[in-house]
Each structure stands twice: as structure tokens, then as C-alpha cells.
Amino acid sequence: MLAVARRKGFEAHCLSVDYGQRHKGELAAARRVARELGAASHRAARVSLSLFGGSALTDPAIAVPKGRSASQMGGDIPVTYVPARNTVLLSVALAWAEVLGASDIFLGVNAIDYSGYPDCRPEFLRAFERLARVATRAGVQGSRVRIHAPLLRLGKASIVRLGTRLGVPYHLTLTCYDPVRGRACGRCDACTLRRQGFEAAGVPDPTRYHRPKKEK
Amino acid sequence: MLAVARRKGFEAHCLSVDYGQRHKGELAAARRVARELGAASHRAARVSLSLFGGSALTDPAIAVPKGRSASQMGGDIPVTYVPARNTVLLSVALAWAEVLGASDIFLGVNAIDYSGYPDCRPEFLRAFERLARVATRAGVQGSRVRIHAPLLRLGKASIVRLGTRLGVPYHLTLTCYDPVRGRACGRCDACTLRRQGFEAAGVPDPTRYHRPKKEK
Numbered sequence: 083m084l085a086v087a088r089r090k091g092f093e094a095h096c097l098s099v100d101y102g103q104r105h106k107g108e109l110a111a112a113r114r115v116a117r118e119l120g121a122a123s124h125r126a127a128r129v130s131l132s133l134f135g136g137s138a139l140t141d142p143a144i145a146v147p148k149g150r151s152a153s154q155m156g157g158d159i160p161v162t163y164v165p166a167r168n169t170v171l172l173s174v175a176l177a178w179a180e181v182l183g184a185s186d187i188f189l190g191v192n193a194i195d196y197s198g199y200p201d202c203r204p205e206f207l208r209a210f211e212r213l214a215r216v217a218t219r220a221g222v223q224g225s226r227v228r229i230h231a232p233l234l235r236l237g238k239a240s241i242v243r244l245g246t247r248l249g250v251p252y253h254l255t256l257t258c259y260d261p262v263r264g265r266a267c268g269r270c271d272a273c274t275l276r277r278q279g280f281e282a283a284g285v286p287d288p289t290r291y292h293r294p295k296k297e298k
Numbered sequence: 299m300l301a302v303a304r305r306k307g308f309e310a311h312c313l314s315v316d317y318g319q320r321h322k323g324e325l326a327a328a329r330r331v332a333r334e335l336g337a338a339s340h341r342a343a344r345v346s347l348s349l350f351g352g353s354a355l356t357d358p359a360i361a362v363p364k365g366r367s368a369s370q371m372g373g374d375i376p377v378t379y380v381p382a383r384n385t386v387l388l389s390v391a392l393a394w395a396e397v398l399g400a401s402d403i404f405l406g407v408n409a410i411d412y413s414g415y416p417d418c419r420p421e422f423l424r425a426f427e428r429l430a431r432v433a434t435r436a437g438v439q440g441s442r443v444r445i446h447a448p449l450l451r452l453g454k455a456s457i458v459r460l461g462t463r464l465g466v467p468y469h470l471t472l473t474c475y476d477p478v479r480g481r482a483c484g485r486c487d488a489c490t491l492r493r494q495g496f497e498a499a500g501v502p503d504p505t506r507y508h509r510p511k512k513e514k
Contacts, residue, residue, distance in 0.1 A: 127345070169393075174347075218417070220379060
């Protein structure tokens with residue numbers, strides 16, 4: 083997503099949010115990717131969503147599902163859904179955008195090959211855009227916030243191909259919900275979808291997966 | 299607002315947010331008021347909006363305006379506006395509400411006798427309500443979030459009278475943007491509007507104001 087924004091000519095101020103997620107490693111990974119892709123800045127904001135729990139990503143007592151095939155992901159919204167997370171992320175982004183004087187907010191959500199999260203859907207993004215235009219001083223003064231989700235309608239293989247073309251340093255990225263000693267678990271839904279994306283795109287997968295020791 | 303929700307029969311789970319505001323004392327005050335009014339729980343979430351600044355309430359380098367009359371507040375949105383703050387507050391509330399299984403969110407905003415903040419207006423609340431209904435699993439499953447703002451269209455005097463009738467412990471509340479040693483400054487816009495509300499309502503003002511030492 084950042085590579086797309088940069089290619090379109092945007093000066094990019096990158097926001098990561100520490101919301102108490104298991105995979106906090108994504109914050110450091112995002113910082114490295116931001117630097118590599120020439121972002122103007124990177125900030126990590128904190129929001130204590132783990133105070134409420136209610137998700138496998140923020141509550142250690144709820145296990146992250148492992149070993150599900152993509153076809154098994156099509157049903158109910160999974161326990162990795164974090165209540166209202168993307169609403170919170172976009173709100174914090176909107177706050178920073180207003181301080182920066184920026185009116186374009188990019189978000190990496192995807193509604194194909196995804197886990198069925200409600201706040202990755204086009205109708206969510208449109209509703210947030212409408213909200214943003216009445217929520218801020220900038221909006222009242224005529225600035226029209228645009229929410230860009232350039233990956234929204236791409237399958238994972240298309241995303242991998244696009245990123246490869248744009249020079250995304252995939253070896254620096256972290257997708258896994260439940261890393262083991264800094265390595266991708268290889269078995270959560272996020273790992274499964276990512277791995278299949280690389281396979282389908284015919285692009286070598288640089289991800290360093292955790293290899294459990296063989297039992298004796 | 300809490301007294302209204304309680305009177306309507308709601309079990310109340312109260313959320314305060316530490317967003318790096320000058321007047322952090324409002325968090326402890328909210329906790330005391332919640333206890334006094336029989337709330338089921340009170341939580342203080344953290345959101346690091348002071349990371350971005352852009353407001354007199356979150357950036358120590360921007361002074362809180364003092365000594366303005368109510369008529370002077372009618373013009374531009376003042377520097378005490380915190381970019382996207384109520385969007386952030388409602389987003390965090392939406393997250394907790396979904397975990398609780400609650401569909402009624404109360405917010406104490408007021409659009410009469412106020413400072414002209416865009417995110418206190420009815421159109422903002424309606425836009426957030428529409429967003430909430432597509433943003434969450436609960437929404438997808440048919441729960442219809444309602445945003446209640448029972449003080450929205452009341453003048454400050456009416457609010458004081460209503461609260462008095464409902465037994466609000468006003469001596470425990472904190473309104474001031476810039477307290478001095480735990481006491482209301484008496485001169486910021488919030489203090490001015492609050493004081494005038496008590497006066498116009500003919501209700502004794504229990505606020506303990508800071509009294510600067512007289513110059514010699």
C-alpha cells in the first residue's frame with residue numbers, strides 16, 4: 083500500500099498503531115519498510131484496545147486459529163477480528179492527517195482473499211469517508227478527506243505481483259498474527275493467505291517461517 | 299449525561315480516555331462521578347493523541363485562551379479543538395461496546411453554548427451512527443448502534459437544572475481545560491461557560507476555583 087502511495091507521488095507519513103496486538107513485531111517491521119520506501123516519517127501511536135479484549139489478537143486467553151485452509155475461512159467472522167479496530171485506526175489517522183494538513187489517507191485493507199472482517203469492506207470505507215468530512219475543522223473548512231484502499235479489490239497473488247513490481251522489500255514485512263520468536267508461525271490465517279499469494283503469483287516467498295523441532 | 303442514562307434505566311459502563319490532555323484530572327473526576335451515580339464499571343483507555351499535538355489541550359506550547367466572554371467564542375473554531383478527538387473517543391467506545399454486547403453509546407456533547415467544535419454537531423453524530431452500523435461484527439449481525447447525546451440541544455443553564463434534578467454531584471466534576479493545582483482556572487472557555495450556566499440556572503456553583511495571589 084505504501085509503495086502504491088509513493089508511486090502515485092504522495093509524500094507519505096506512516097502511522098502504525100500499538101493496540102496491544104500479539105504481533106507487536108509488525109510495528110518495527112512497518113518502521114523498516116517505511117524507511118526503505120522513502121516515507122517522510124513514521125509514528126507508532128498507542129491505543130489500549132487490549133483493555134477490552136474480545137479478540138484472539140488482543141487477549142492471550144483466546145487462541146489464534148491454526149492450520150485452516152482458505153476455504154475454511156469463508157464462514158463466520160473469526161476470533162481474530164478485533165472489535166472496531168479499523169474504525170479506531172482510521173480515527174487516529176484522521177487526527178494526524180488534520181494536524182499535517184493532509185487529506186489523503188491510505189489503508190491496506192483487502193476484501194478478496196480475506197477473513198471476512200466487516201471493517202475491510204467498501205461500505206465501511208465509504209461510511210468513514212462521509213464521517214471524516216463532517217468530523218474535523220479541516221472538513222468544515224472545505225477539505226475533502228479521501229480514504230484510499232488500493233489493495234481492496236485485489237487477490238493476494240495480484241498484491242504480491244504488484245508489490246514485486248514496485249520494489250516492496252517483502253523480506254522486511256510481517257504478516258503473521260502469532261509470531262514465534264520473531265518468525266512467522268506459518269499456520270495462522272494470515273500466514274496461510276500470504277503464502278498462497280506468493281505461490282499463486284509465482285514469486286519466491288522470502289518469509290522466514292518458524293520451524294517447530296521434530297518430536298523424537 | 300451519565301445521570302440521564304441511569305435515569306433511563308441503562309446499566310452504565312463508563313469510558314474515559316487519556317489522550318494526553320492537560321486536564322488529566324478529569325479522568326479521576328469521572329471515576330468518582332461514575333461511582334457516585336451507580337455505574338456498573340469505569341475504564342480509562344489511553345490514546346496517544348499528544349503524539350501529534352495540534353491543539354492547546356494536547357500541546358503544552360499552545361496556550362489555552364483565557365478571559366474570553368461567551369460572545370467572543372462564536373467565531374472560529376478555537377485552538378482548544380483537538381483534531382478528530384470525538385471520532386477517536388467514539389471509536390474506542392464502539393470497540394468496548396461491541397465487546398460488552400452493548401448497542402447504546404452515550405456522549406456528553408453539546409451544540410448550544412459551546413465552542414463551535416465540528417465533532418459536537420448533530421450531523422457528526424448521525425454520520426458516526428451510520429458508520430458504526432457497518433463497522434462491526436455486531437452491526438453485520440443486525441445490532442443497530444445508537445449514539446445518544448442527551449445534552450446536545452440544551453443550553454448550559456438547562457443542563458445545570460437537569461443535572462441538579464437528577465442528583466449530579468457537581469462538586470465532584472471537572473470542566474476546566476487548564477486546572478491550577480487541581481482547581482478550575484475560572485478563566486478558560488470551559489470555565490466561563492460552566493460558570494454562566496450555574497448563574498443562569500440560579501443554582502449555587504460548587505466549583506472550587508483557583509484564586510491567584512494578589513499582586514503586592
